[in-house]
Amino acid sequence: PVEVISNAELRVGFLGRLGRVFKEKAKSDIQLLFSGFSKTRENLAVVDELLTYWNLSDSENILDELEEVLLVSDFGPRTAMKIVDGLRKDILKGTLKSGPDIKVALKRIIVRLLTENVSSTELQLGQSRPAVIMIVGVNGGGKTTTIGKLAHRFKNENVKVLMAAGDTFRAAASEQLEVWAERTGSEIVVGEGSKPRPATVLAEAVRQGLEQDIDLVLCDTSGRLHTNYNLMEELRSCKRAVTKALPSAPNEVLLVLDGTTGLNMLPQAREFNQVIGVTGFVLTKLDGTSRGGCVVSVVDELSIPVKFVGVGEGLNDLQPFDAEAFVDALFP
Numbered sequence: 001p002v003e004v005i006s007n008a009e010l011r012v013g014f015l016g017r018l019g020r021v022f023k024e025k026a027k028s029d030i031q032l033l034f035s036g037f038s039k040t041r042e043n044l045a046v047v048d049e050l051l052t053y054w055n056l057s058d059s060e061n062i063l064d065e066l067e068e069v070l071l072v073s074d075f076g077p078r079t080a081m082k083i084v085d086g087l088r089k090d091i092l093k094g095t096l097k098s099g100p101d102i103k104v105a106l107k108r109i110i111v112r113l114l115t116e117n118v119s120s121t122e123l124q125l126g127q128s129r130p131a132v133i134m135i136v137g138v139n140g141g142g143k144t145t146t147i148g149k150l151a152h153r154f155k156n157e158n159v160k161v162l163m164a165a166g167d168t169f170r171a172a173a174s175e176q177l178e179v180w181a182e183r184t185g186s187e188i189v190v191g192e193g194s195k196p197r198p199a200t201v202l203a204e205a206v207r208q209g210l211e212q213d214i215d216l217v218l219c220d221t222s223g224r225l226h227t228n229y230n231l232m233e234e235l236r237s238c239k240r241a242v243t244k245a246l247p248s249a250p251n252e253v254l255l256v257l258d259g260t261t262g263l264n265m266l267p268q269a270r271e272f273n274q275v276i277g278v279t280g281f282v283l284t285k286l287d288g289t290s291r292g293g294c295v296v297s298v299v300d301e302l303s304i305p306v307k308f309v310g311v312g313e314g315l316n317d318l319q320p321f322d323a324e325a326f327v328d329a330l331f332p
């Protein structure tokens with residue numbers, strides 16, 4: 001018997017593969033990608049020095065200093081302690097016998113913090129079309145740019161993308177998104193009137209996505225401080241409206257974290273997650289004078305994976321997150 005696969009089913013299988021699209025791309029030159037890690041790297045360079053002179057009798061002092069270095073590199077007290085405790089345990093067990101051993105172990109512990117207890121770093125786009133991704137975060141972090149980059153990647157895979165101009169706070173925001181839509185050949189839904197409600201725009205986009213046989217709806221939102229109660233409530237209503245339009249949506253809520261902000265990331269991530277439930281992070285501006293080391297604490301505390309890193313302003317400057325490459329960049 002011939003198996004009949006409807007067009008719709010084919011598209012669904014296709015959607016399932018989309019989450020992996022980014023993963024399959026070759027790893028780029030890591031040194032180049034993280035050229036902006038200067039701030040964190042400068043601090044962490046001390047680690048090499050510390051470990052060069054490491055000897056067993058002095059290990060407690062060196063572990064203290066190591067903890068200090070991690071703290072000034074934005075790892076956060078809880079995570080820094082966890083890392084050092086892990087090393088201490090192995091040193092006492094006698095499995096770490098030299099400076100280089102310790103460095104390898106240090107990197108392994110950090111990779112583990114970034115990958116254990118978190119769900120997949122692949123996009124989870126579900127089974128029904130359209131898949132919907134909401135992009136949220138503070139002002140200027142790179143939300144709109146990330147939408148452009150995502151659309152570009154997906155368009156290369158023949159995905160039908162629709163953008164939703166949910167940042168109705170600033171007049172220029174929709175125009176900025178329109179430029180990205182044009183550049184990537186995506187459809188776009190923009191609100192009408194002088195001050196459209198963002199929830200209305202997003203819900204309308206999802207409805208049009210359903211009608212027009214769209215594969216992926218990318219929802220832009222206004223930047224907001226995690227401390228602004230009203231704006232955070234507005235975000236909640238945006239998500240509700242999207243779910244009302246399509247019960248399976250949103251499939252992903254990606255929080256954009258600006259890699260140059262250091263430890264402020266932590267309260268931001270906590271609050272956004274509490275208000276709408278974040279499914280992944282996009283860590284942007286790693287090409288700048290980034291302080292991205294902080295993201296280790298964020299992932300460790302919230303058990304939410306980093307899914308992408310932004311490494312520039314161009315269409316191709318979005319990479320899937322690779323924990324090992326990331327840690328190699330931190331500790332060359």
Ligand code: GDP
Nearest residue numbers: 139140141142143144145284285310311312313
């Ligand atoms: P939004 O307010 O969160 O939507 O932020 P935008 O997407 O408008 O980006 C704010 C600024 O950051 C723009 O000038 C972007 O070009 C820039 N930007 C976004 N992502 C990156 C990145 O990964 N690297 C660099 N260097 N700049 C970025």
Ligand code: MG
Nearest residue numbers: 143144167173
């Ligand atoms: Mg924007």
